[in-house]
Amino acid sequence: MTFPFHTLMVQGTTSDAGKSTVVAALCRLLHRRGVKVAPFKPQNMALNSAVTSDGGEIGRAQALQAQAAGIAPHTDMNPVLLKPSSDTGAQVIVHGKVRADMNARDYHRYKTSAMEAVLESYARLRAQYEVVLVEGAGSPAEINLRARDIANMGFAEAVDCPVVLVADIDRGGVFAHLTGTLACLSESEQARVAGFVINRFRGDISLLQPGLDWLEQRTGKPVLAVLPYLHGLHLDAEDAVASGQSAKGAFRVIVPVLPRISNHTDFDALRAHPDVDLQFIGPGRPIPSADLIILPGSKNTRNDLAWLRQQGWPDAIGKHLRYGGKVIGICGGFQMLGASVDDPHGVEGAPGSMKGLGLLDMATELTQQKHLLQVSGRCEFSTGDATVSGYEIHMGVSTGAALQRPAFRIEGRPEGARSEDNQILGSYLHGMFDTPQAFAALLEWAGLDGAAPVDLNQLREESLERVADATQPLLDALMKTLKAS
Known part of the structure; x- marks a missing residue:
């Protein structure tokens, strides 16, 4: 034609x-x-x-x-x-x-x-x-x-x-x-x-x-x-955080809406699951109790970390962990979980360093080179052989003992970290919930047993x-x- x-x-x-x-x-x-x-x-x-x-x-x-x-x-x-x-x-x-x-x-x-x-x-x-x-x-x-x-x-x-x-x-x-x-x-x-x-x-x-x-x-x-x-x-949002309600299931997941939140499409599969109540928590809102707290990606990790402190999230996360809740950090959120975030080259503003949340034994240095990778591998935290795929977009390198307990094994290399008590998981991997097997494994790790996986790509199609x-x-x-x- x-x-x-x-x-x-x-x-x-x-x-x-x-x-x-x-x-x-x-x-x-x-x-x-x-x-x-x-x-x-x-x-x-x-x-x-x-x-x-x-x-x-x-x-x-x-x-x-x-x-x-x-x-x-x-x-x-x-x-x-x-x-x-x-x-x-x-x-x-x-x-x-x-x-x-x-x-x-x-x-x-x-x-x-x-x-x-x-x-x-x-x-x-x-x-x-x-x-x-x-x-x-x-x-x-x-x-x-x-x-x-x-x-x-x-x-x-x-x-x-x-x-x-x-x-x-x-x-x-x-x-x-x-x-x-x-x-x-x-x-x-x-x-x-x-x-x-x-x-x-x-x-x-x-x-x-x-x-x-x-x-x-x-x-x-x-x-x-x-x-x-x-x-x-x-459908993937271009930028604005989705305002519609999630499926409103019994398993509650909360995500802080950081001022420079990035790639919040990471949570689209969670929003679609009938057993999950996903809530984005904006500034000035009370932080509700939850089964899982996820710290999302950030385009300005140190400034968004300071914002978390202003909003009272560290205390809320500490209480959440004491009651047995789980925490996931993705990309910038992963960096926040460590002991410090150092920016010697001024990648995200004035050069300097900021104390992290101290929940994982690691530190991060922001680098001038951006890591851009499409990756696949398996979930190290899963008792089964759950596969995962996604992508990395970050400027920074994390080091420390926590990385000896990786969250994933990506194409043969360890990736991410877990706390010794297995309550905290961090990773640079965006899209970790998009693969049905990884989705089910992550929810099982977080405490939702028997959750049917969501195939986000099929929903997108x-x-x-x-x-x-x-x-x-x-x-x-x-x-x-x-x-x-």
């Missing part, structure tokens, strides 16, 4: 409007038709990331979109990734590798060079695939960010591609979002908007129709599709199929609209 577009960009009126999901759904629909399609996000700002087949790092959402397209994730799919380490600074990753740490002003000046990297990656994808589906970032209506823009209309103008504008009706104000965003664009940018997508609609569509008619008449742009609100999806089915009207409308133009 001949497509009326080789590149299509999906932009949103706000962050979390549904751009990532729409791109994933379109990738799956085209993949079903046998079309060679690739996702692309010029610039992503996210602390959820994935390790690619070529040994680099990209946003988690682009890895999901690659899965929807039936291909392996590659660094060209997200050539510029920003990982915030503070309110004004971020680690800048270009073509999968750390380029530098920059404040907002320095990065704004760097955007000209970043655009060169973006166009290089786009050209390579364009040469390999029939269709490239591009996801914007945030909103194209951010007037203060329009100069040197590489994430939205700046890219669309550079490659001359049509744009679809997505708005989330569940948040309210959808007509204001769409008309206001369009009004903030230049004439040439307005001209390349092929139409609107209203996302997450629930209710009687006939009651919405007068608004749709008004929108089309006022803007001269078609409403390409009204997509339904789909409950129970299991089922969700991709659901969103693709729901998005079919959009693809049909795009084929008709863009062919006519």
Whole structure:
């Protein structure tokens, strides 16, 4: 089939409007038709990331979109990734590798060079695939960010591609979002908007129709599709901590929402299990009793460790352990469990050292080299032969006696640590709950006997199929609209 577009960009009126999901759904629909399609996000700002087949790092959402397209994730799919380490600074990753740490002003000046990297990656994808589906970032209506823009209309103008504008009706104000965003664009940018997508609609569509008619008449742009609100999806979040409730089982797991929490998709399988009540505990909230406490990954380990102390987590963890509870630390959370976290090179801020929680006999030194690995192995804490797979993304090396009792054996080498009383487990391995065997073994270690494993990849595939089915009207409308133009 001949497509009326080789590149299509999906932009949103706000962050979390549904751009990532729409791109994933379109990738799956085209993949079903046998079309060679690739996702692309010029610039992503996210602390959820994935390790690619070529040994680099990209946003988690682009890895999901690659899965929807039936291909392996590659660094060209997200050539510029920003990982915030503070309110004004971020680690800048270009073509999968750390380029530098920059404040907002320095990065704004760097955007000209970043655009060169973006166009290089786009050209390579364009040469390999029939269709490239591009996801914007945030909103194209951010007037203060329009100069040197590489994430939205700046890219669309550079490659001359049509744009679809997505708005989330569940948040309210959808007509204001769409008309206001369009009004903030230049004439040439307005001209390349092929139409609107209203996302997450629930209710009687006939009651919405007068608004749709008004929108089309006022803007001269078609409403390409009204997509339904789909409950129970299991898709990787790009960045924001999921706000929906978990399965609310009897086994309670709590996770502190660190200011720089990273890769909280580690807990998606737990959220999906019917026997697990997973709760993210934000600032100022009381820390409830639990069966398992998990300290998540962090983009700024020392600052997030200081935040834990301010919020009273060390005392809560101590009480939890005295009553026989279990604790897991992942990546930055693993580093916090040791005696100290040293940053002599200023990797995550000013050089210095901070006392850790002192729960594992080890110390960590942050290093300038980032470890990026896709790995597999077995669970050392399991009485069976449970396998595990996942990925490592960290800047630091941990040493000490606790590592002589590893949590996993990864491709023949020991990985992670356990306390002598077996109440505490730490690891650099992200995605440890995603493998069904490891999932069941970890819950059994934590005290939930006989829990059926969750196959997160299967749930992800089922969700991709659901969103693709729901998005079919959009693809049909795009084929008709863009062919006519």
